[in-house]
Amino acid sequence: MGRQPCCDNIGLKRGPWKIEEDHKLMNFILNNGIQCWRLVPKLAGLMRCGKSCRLRWINYLRPDLKRGALTEAEEDIIIKLHSHLGNRWSKIAAHFPGRTDNEIKNHWNTRIKKKLKFLGIDPLTHKPIEQNDDIKQQVSVEIDENVKELAEKTLDYPREQQNIQNSTSSSSLNESLDVGSSSEIFQNSHTLDMYNPGVEDPFQNWIGSPIHWDLFDNLEDNFL
DNA sequence: AACGAGCACAACCGCACGATC
C-alpha cells in the first residue's frame, strides 16, 4: 500500500544539469508543451525523472524567469508577505512573476533571515526577539555600531541606496525595480517610502524601528 | 599557491493534496 515513488532511480541521472540536457528539455517543452511530467523525460530523451525535469524547468529554464538579485524593495515585500503567509513560498512567489518559490526561499534562508536576526527580529514571528535587559542593551549597542557596515557590506545595499537616495519620490523607487508586477505592486501601493515622508534613507529608518511592520498594514489589501 | 570556511544557489527528498479510476 502507499504511494509509489515518482520514479525508480535505477539508471536515472542525478545532480547538476548539463547544457545539453537543458537544451533537450527546453526544446521539448517549447515544441510540445507539458502534458505529463512523467512522460517528459522519456519523450525528450533525458535520463532524469519527471520531477527533476519539472523542477529544472520551473526554477531555471522557464523563459519568463527574471534574472538577477532580489532588490531591497522586493525584500521588503517578501518580509511583509512572510509575516502574513509564513513559509508558504509559492504563495509569496505568486506576487513576484518571474521569481520562483525556490529562489525566494533561498534568499530568505541565506540573507533575509540573517538580516532580521541581526536587527533583533524573530524571522518566525516577526516580533522583536525577547531578551533579558543586559543582552538587549548589548545587542542594541552592537546594532548601532554595525548598522552602517551591515548596510554597506552584508546586504549589497549601496546599489539600491544610490537608487533610493537619488530621489525621495515613489517613481524613482519604482524605477529601481525591474519591470514586472512587483513594480506594479509598488505603483498600486504608492511605494513603501510614502509611510516615511521626508526620510532620506528608508533603510536607516526601517532598521531603527522593529515595529516597522505596522507600516505595511495598509498594503495588505493590495497583496492578499 | 594551497587550503579551509563561509556563503549562495541548485537540486533532491518526502509528504500532502486533488483528481481520477
Next chain:
DNA sequence: CGATCGTGCGGTTGTGCTCGT
C-alpha cells in the same frame, strides 16, 4: 469509497564559488 496517480510544496542537502589565511 478507497486506492492510485500526478503534481506541487517546503525542508534539507549537495555543490561550486569566493574570500581570507
